[in-house]
Amino acid sequence: MLENIRDYIFPKTIEAAVRRMYQGAPGSSIPFTGSIDLVYPLMTQAETLLDISRLGLDQITQKGHKIHIGGTVSFQQIKESSLLQDCLEGMIPKAASIYASRGQRNITNLHDTLISGTNYFDLLTVLVVLESKIHLHGKTRRILFLEKALKNGVGHGVGDEIVRELSFIKPRGRWKSSLQRVAVLDSDLSILSVAVMLKGNRKNCSEIRIAIGSGITHPSRFPDVEKYLAGKPLKTAVLKEAGSLVSQAIEPLDDLRASDEYRREMAAVLLEKAVEDCLKKGDSTR
Amino acid sequence: MKLKLQINGITKTYEVAPHVTLLNFLRSQGYHGPKSGCGNGDCGACEILLNGKPVNSCLVLAAHCEGGSILTIEGLGNPDNLHPVQEAFLEVAAAQCGYCTPGLILSAYALLMENPEPEESEIREALAGNLCRCTGYVKPVEAVQKAAQMMKKKAVSRKETESIG
Numbered sequence: 124m125l126e127n128i129r130d131y132i133f134p135k136t137i138e139a140a141v142r143r144m145y146q147g148a149p150g151s152s153i154p155f156t157g158s159i160d161l162v163y164p165l166m167t168q169a170e171t172l173l174d175i176s177r178l179g180l181d182q183i184t185q186k187g188h189k190i191h192i193g194g195t196v197s198f199q200q201i202k203e204s205s206l207l208q209d210c211l212e213g214m215i216p217k218a219a220s221i222y223a224s225r226g227q228r229n230i231t232n233l234h235d236t237l238i239s240g241t242n243y244f245d246l247l248t249v250l251v252v253l254e255s256k257i258h259l260h261g262k263t264r265r266i267l268f269l270e271k272a273l274k275n276g277v278g279h280g281v282g283d284e285i286v287r288e289l290s291f292i293k294p295r296g297r298w299k300s301s302l303q304r305v306a307v308l309d310s311d312l313s314i315l316s317v318a319v320m321l322k323g324n325r326k327n328c329s330e331i332r333i334a335i336g337s338g339i340t341h342p343s344r345f346p347d348v349e350k351y352l353a354g355k356p357l358k359t360a361v362l363k364e365a366g367s368l369v370s371q372a373i374e375p376l377d378d379l380r381a382s383d384e385y386r387r388e389m390a391a392v393l394l395e396k397a398v399e400d401c402l403k404k405g406d407s408t409r
Numbered sequence: 410m411k412l413k414l415q416i417n418g419i420t421k422t423y424e425v426a427p428h429v430t431l432l433n434f435l436r437s438q439g440y441h442g443p444k445s446g447c448g449n450g451d452c453g454a455c456e457i458l459l460n461g462k463p464v465n466s467c468l469v470l471a472a473h474c475e476g477g478s479i480l481t482i483e484g485l486g487n488p489d490n491l492h493p494v495q496e497a498f499l500e501v502a503a504a505q506c507g508y509c510t511p512g513l514i515l516s517a518y519a520l521l522m523e524n525p526e527p528e529e530s531e532i533r534e535a536l537a538g539n540l541c542r543c544t545g546y547v548k549p550v551e552a553v554q555k556a557a558q559m560m561k562k563k564a565v566s567r568k569e570t571e572s573i574g
């Protein structure tokens with residue numbers, strides 16, 4: 124098992140790691156953060172592992188209005204972060220805490236999640252609703268919206284990019300938020316998750332963001348449904364119509380955890396629940 | 410490759426292949442406390458503490474731990490001098506086959522180190538990654554509650570001894 128791996132290196136800088144990544148054939152030297160869990164398929168093609176876990180990418184910081192989550196920050200660190208707890212009523216730590224156990228959260232991070240194309244974590248749904256950007260360092264340095272990166276893939280399928288960080292503007296004003304999910308058990312991976320950020324009240328939705336993830340090809344926003352809801356009263360009939368629009372718009376997976384049909388139904392149900400949950404948290408017009 | 414590690418308080422330099430998991434490495438060195446269950450991060454039988462944090466050693470490469478410190482169940486206590494968490498597991502009979510027990514005890518220990526008076530829900534959350542197929546979870550949770558009391562008592566009596574001394 125993994126006897127193809129001949130070398131294990133701790134590069135001194137990110138630049139040194141990147142240089143090494145491009146020395147041999149694509150995928151022969153890959154960035155590695157310690158755990159084989161998510162990146163195992165990439166490891167089966169690699170000869171050298173470049174351990175980037177000590178390059179200072181494990182910090183959660185705020186600079187001005189922007190929050191930065193380093194690529195190698197673990198899910199457990201996210202769960203325990205008071206900085207993130209202070210943002211959107213703790214929706215980000217809540218999403219990170221859903222995944223597995225402490226033993227696993229301590230060794231799982233966004234870097235591995237993203238270079239392995241693992242799209243099913245609720246944390247990604249939440250980061251998409253926050254309009255997060257991903258900072259990648261490979262042959263070139265790229266900053267793109269996480270949603271786009273999830274759609275197109277990170278690391279070109281061979282793990283040849285380092286996820287330096289994810290960043291987002293800390294929501295200001297009176298955003299209310301809600302993460303709704305359906306899963307067999309609380310600690311199970313979601314069959315589907317819906318994250319909503321809302322400004323407004325029952326009489327008028329002034330702004331809404333909707334992201335759906337976990338059981339669809341990649342976590343996405345739904346701008347047409349957001350446009351439909353903006354400026355409308357959030358009455359039952361309007362929410363039902365939004366639910367039906369979202370059910371039609373998603374591309375759900377059909378796998379061992381649920382059928383695509385079930386996921387379409389649940390998208391509508393969870394959207395309605397998320398909006399109701401935001402409204403319950405109070406008027407957010409002022 | 411060379412690997413410098415502190416295992417249960419003893420620092421040594423080892424020779425290890427770069428692809429070997431921490432679990433296989435530890436077992437090859439005679440630390441049989443960590444067990445192989447699922448090999449997939451799901452059961453917690455292989456749990457150890459890496460730099461004080463619980464991790465599933467089946468998912469971590471030994472090479473990654475260079476310079477770090479590891480605690481396995483063998484380092485927590487020994488038959489002549491059990492750690493209170495081990496004593497509590499014995500007293501409430503929280504083990505049957507014992508396969509999951511090292512992982513459970515280390516999860517409990519890590520929890521009590523950062524939270525000496527956990528709520529039941531916090532105990533359950535901390536043990537969530539340790540699957541037990543024969544005893545179930547009622548007894549292990551009880552054992553952690555008991556361990557918390559025992560550790561508190563010990564800390565109090567140590568303080569009293571110190572102030573008398």
Ligand code: FES
Pocket residue numbers: 444445446447448449450451452453454455456465466467468
């Ligand atoms: S053997 Fe490591 S978690 Fe099951």
Ligand code: FES
Pocket residue numbers: 503504505506507508509510540541542543544545
């Ligand atoms: S005591 Fe047998 S698996 Fe837990």
